[in-house]
Amino acid sequence: QVQLVQSGAEVKKPGASVKVSCKASGYTFTGYYMHWVRQAPGQGLEWMGWINPNSGGTNYAQKFQGRVTMTRDTSISTAYMELSRLRSDDTAVFYCARSVKWSPLSDWGQGTLVTVSS
Amino acid sequence: QSVLTQTPSASGTPGQRVTISCSGSSSNIGSKTVNWYQQLPGTAPKLLIYSNNQRPSGVPDRFSGSKSGTSASLAISGLQSEDEADYYCAAWDDSLNGHVVFGGGTKLTVL
Numbered sequence: 001q002v003q004l005v006q007s008g009a010e011v012k013k014p015g016a017s018v019k020v021s022c023k024a025s026g027y028t029f030t031g032y033y034m035h036w037v038r039q040a041p042g043q044g045l046e047w048m049g050w051i052n053p054n055s056g057g058t059n060y061a062q063k064f065q066g067r068v069t070m071t072r073d074t075s076i077s078t079a080y081m082e083l084s085r086l087r088s089d090d091t092a093v094f095y096c097a098r099s100v101k102w103s104p105l106s107d108w109g110q111g112t113l114v115t116v117s118s
Numbered sequence: 119q120s121v122l123t124q125t126p127s128a129s130g131t132p133g134q135r136v137t138i139s140c141s142g143s144s145s146n147i148g149s150k151t152v153n154w155y156q157q158l159p160g161t162a163p164k165l166l167i168y169s170n171n172q173r174p175s176g177v178p179d180r181f182s183g184s185k186s187g188t189s190a191s192l193a194i195s196g197l198q199s200e201d202e203a204d205y206y207c208a209a210w211d212d213s214l215n216g217h218v219v220f221g222g223g224t225k226l227t228v229l
Contacts, residue, residue: 035218037163044120044223045155045163045206050216059215095162102210104153104168105218111162 002026004096004109011115017084020112022096029077030054032098035105036070036081040092050099051079086116121146121219122207129227135195138224140207142188146219150210152190154183157204157223166205167192194226202228 007021022034036048049060051070058070069082079096094112097105123141130136140152154167165174167183170190182193194201207221 037220044204045157045208045220047208047218047220050218059217061217097163101216102150104165105155105163105208106165106168106174108162108164 002098002107004098004107006094006096006109006112009113009115011117012086014087014116014118016086016116017082018086018114019080019082020094020096020114022079022081022109024077024079024098027098029072030074031100033101034070034072034079035097035099036068037095037097037105038092039095039111040089043092045095048081048094052101053079083114086114088116088118090114091116120222121211122209122221124205124207124221124224126222127225127227129229130194130197131229132197132199134197135193136197136226138192138194138205138207138226140190140192140221142190142209142219144188145213146188146209146211147185147190148188149212152183152185153208154181154192155206155208157206159203163206197228199228202226 003025005023030053033050035050038046051058053072072079096109099105151169155163156166157163170185171183180196205224211217211219
């Protein structure tokens with residue numbers, strides 16, 4: 001069965017960077033886009049961008065352009081999301097989710113809580 | 119401010135039918151299919167409805183979706199206490215080589 005297993009919770013100081021991983025199993029990793037979605041405490045879902053694991057191509061939401069970098073390692077079926085210049089309002093749960101382009105985000109990781117605090 | 123617009127809250131009593139609406143534009147709902155996600159407290163979102171009105175395997179037929187023009191709706195009939203959750207609409211957007219846009223979410227309370 002499809003599984004997306006994310007790395008554990010992180011605590012970071014303002015100005016630092018965080019890198020969250022998402023290990024995929026149960027399907028062909030390069031056959032599906034990997035999206036990242038942010039959810040601040042008590043708030044809604046916010047799409048951050050996607051990476052095409054086959055080509056490495058990315059597409060980021062304008063809000064995160066310049067601060068987010070999505071990468072992948074096909075040898076271990078793992079996608080990564082790095083967010084830099086962290087601020088306190090970046091405190092959130094970050095989810096990875098897979099989809100075919102133009103199709104729904106069908107499977108989601110369990111989420112990774114990133115806390116930004118001095 | 120979310121690209122897709124949802125009313126923030128909805129409520130109903132057990133057995134009732136409730137409807138949640140979602141409004142977008144020609145570049146997203148107007149030209150792409152709508153998907154709905156259910157998020158139970160403390161859990162990751164789960165795909166509930168895809169391609170406007172299709173249910174993934176395991177989703178009860180009490181849940182149904184529809185789309186007209188640049189709006190969509192999710193209906194839940196025979197409301198149950200376990201349906202209390204946040205519901206999000208989403209769609210791909212034609213702009214910028216394909217972004218995904220979400221609604222702000224609707225918190226459903228079962229009274």
